[in-house]
Amino acid sequence: MFLFKNLSLKLKNLRVLIPKRDLIILFIMWFLLGYFFIFYPILTKNIDYEIKDKKIKVKSQFLKDNFKTDILLVSIDSETLSETEHKWPWPQEHWAKIINDIKEKGKPKAIILDIYFQESKTEKPPESFIKAVKSQSNTGLVAIYEENETTFGKQILISPPIKEIDEVAAFTGISQQPIDDDGKIRTIILHDKRINYKHIAIELLNNCKIDIPNLSVFSDIQTPVALLDFPVSYRGLNQISINDLKNDDRNYEFLKDRIVIIGATASILHDYHQTSIGLISGPEIICNTVEALGSSFLQLLDDSISNRIIHYLAGVLIVMLFYSDLFKQSSKQVLIIWLMLPVFLFFYSYFPKAHPPIELTWLGYTATAALFVLMIRIIELADIREQLTEASICSDFQKGLFPEKGLTDESGISCYGTCIPYQNAGGDYYDFFKLKNGNIFYILCDVSGHGISASMITTVVKSLVVIETTNDNFNIDSLFNKINYAVLNLTKRKKMVTIVGGIINTKNYEVSISSAGHIPAILKHGNGFEEIPLPAHPLGVYSTERLKKAQTVIKLENFNKLFFYSDGIIEARDWNNQELGFDSFYNEINNLPEIANSEECIKILLNKLKEHTKGRDFVDDVSLLVVSCRCKDTKKETKESD
Incomplete structure (x- = not known):
């Protein structure tokens, strides 16, 4: 599969869906973020430091050691300084004796003197010291390397060993570890072609004819810098002090055929550096560098x-x-x-x-x-x-489905309704209007669910109502069957509709009530109220042949009122999640003034409903349709008595 299939079409759609200004702002922000991250390393250096520290620790601790030659640090510790007859810095004659003893008694493979010998302007180094360094051609010296930032750019300062000693040494190199901004050492400079010096570890391995893996990788780079690993420090550094060698000649056996690094570890000599694994002395860093280079541990930057x-x-x-x-x-x-x-x-x-x-x-x-x-x-x-x-358009459209105002017939029958959708568009629908024969048709339905999908079903119901009621042989049963067929085929049983509706005979005040799964209507009369339960199937669930409907006929008397409503009224909840319930609703209906008309009844009931919810939104569509009766004869009798 082509990963960016229809990419141009997607970009065009993106321009349509997202305002051009927003799209430009987003891409500018993204571009600037990338630009600053790439061209300003200072923004990412702290993350980089954390990654390097973790890498160095994991690499030093777990990678296999392939270096075959042992490394030994001959240290100048605090005890050695205190017990030596000479003050620091030791005289070169004393160093000559130490080097000769190490070479003759210990017979190491190679020696690195990580000691800076200060050059005298008037005197040359003693011959004994020169001979000691020259003998066996296996002694290397460390040059002092510094790189400083100046107003004119970077300035390199190199302090090579004393000339006479440098000329006889087997090799000379630098041991330079740049210090990061947080004060830690994480890298080493392998060589610097500007001053023609290599790292002392490279010179040592070349002198010992030990292959350096991946040497060609950084040999052509002017100043290659590599991550500094610490395999020796994690495994355990082999270390012995000069004082131990002086006190017991048998200790020289530890030096045989080993690479010996001679350097200061006494804290008073200040040759310690903060690294990824803690505080480490300069000679110990050289030991780690030698083994890392020989084991192919080093990774360039x-x-x-x-x-x-x-x-x-x-x-x-x-x-x-x-x-x-x-x-x-x-x-x-x-x-x-x-x-x-x-x-x-x-x-x-x-x-x-x-x-x-x-x-x-x-x-x-x-x-x-x-x-x-x-x-x-x-x-x-x-x-x-x-x-x-x-949804707003749909809401405006759906409002057009409801009667614009109440209906008051000359017979004394009045109808009034209201609908408060849960969302902009709801699934409740009510209607009432006069038929050709002068009778009044009414209907109230409740579609399962909310929103636009439910409102679409109410539109279908409204359309069928308009079409069916224009027929001369119109009857409720036929209307219900067609609504059931339409909902069943359109929604595939994913929606259902409960309906109550009928016809009011304006001459004899008989009201036919047909129900399809709707909650009971309420008849209020002088002695109280009564439910009119009509258990039946909702529409949209069963086929017409299996559909069970219910129907009854009642007769309205003076001041009687019929209430048709949706379950959103019963399920209205307050902030304690307490529903209004049937009993409370029936009680409010029973307390309505007998002389109140349909519109007044609805206003009173809605106010009571809002008092119950205490400002909480309804959890379902709320619909209410009221039919009230004030018979003509009663009105005449009242006038005559006046």
Whole structure:
């Protein structure tokens, strides 16, 4: 499947659904975020530091050690300083004796002197010291390397060993670890072609003829920088002090065929550095670098703009993949990937030869996912606005289904109704009007559900009512059958309709009441009220042959009132979730003034309903239809008595 199928069509639809201004603002914000993340590394450096620290710890602790030569640190600790007859810095004659003893008694494979010997302007180094360094051609010296920021740019300062010693040493190199902004050392400079110096660990391994894996990767780079790993420190550093060697010659056996690093570990000499795994001395850093280089642990840094752009765009493409046709715009999947991506990227970061800026991939993913989520949200809001507009139009249309005003017949029959939809458009419908023969038709129905779908069914019912009542041989039973057929076939039993309706004979005041699953009507008379239950099937559930309907006929007397209503009245709730209920509603009907007309009855009942809910919205459509009777004869008798 082509991942971006119909992409141009989607973009066109996007321009239609999202206002042009909003779309431009979103893309500008997304572009600026990417621009600042890519071209301003300072914004992502703290995340990068955390990733490097975690990588260094995991890599140093768990990766297999492939370095075959043991490394030993011969330390100048506090005890050695206190028990040596010379004050620090020791004289070079004393160093000559230490080096000779180590070479003759210990026979190490190679030695690195991580000691800076101050050069005298008047005196040359003693011959004994020069010979000690020169003998066996396995002693290396560390040059002091500094890189400072000045107003003219970066300035490199190099302090090589004393010339006479440097000339006889087997190798010389630098040991430079740049300090990050948070004061930690995480990287090392492998070589600097500007000063033609390599790291002391590289020079040592070359002198010992030990292969350096991936040497060609960074040999052509002017100043390659690599992550500093600590395999020796995690495994346990082999260490012995000069004082231990001095006190017991048997300790020299530990030096045999090992790479020996001689350096200061006494805290008073201030050769300690804050690293990802804690405070570590300078000589211990050299030990770790030697083993990391020999084991192919080191990973270069590549913070070039091109590399940052590539990794940022990788995050962008991942989001586009999950919002393509392949994954059907699954926001849940995008969220899961967002949570899992850091773990995947962390393990991926070990494989490239250069440490990748994986934080940019995650940030690119996050920024683009946020853009997509915002666009989807804007589209959803546009859909909601459209739905609200449609609902408003539907509401206005549905209001046209109801009678504009009440009906008062010269016979004394009056009808009045009201409908308060739960949403803009509802599923309740009522109507009343005079037929050709002078009788009055009335109906009230309640469609299951709310909203536009329910209102569409009421439109169907209204249409059938209009069509059927124009027939000369109109009867309620035929109307109910056609409504049942229409609802059943249109909704496939997903909707049903309860209906109560009938015809009022304006001459003899007989009222036929037909019901299809609707709640009982109420007849109020002088002695109280009574229910008119007509159990039957709702429409839209059963076929016409199986449909059960109910019908009865009553006769209205003077001041009688008939109440037809929807269950939204009974289910009206207050803030304590207490429903009004049938008993309370019946009681309110019973308390209505006998002389109140249909409109007045509805106003009184609605006020009582609102008192019960205490301002809470109705939970269903509320409809009420009242038919009242004031017979002509009664009115005449009243006038004569006056």
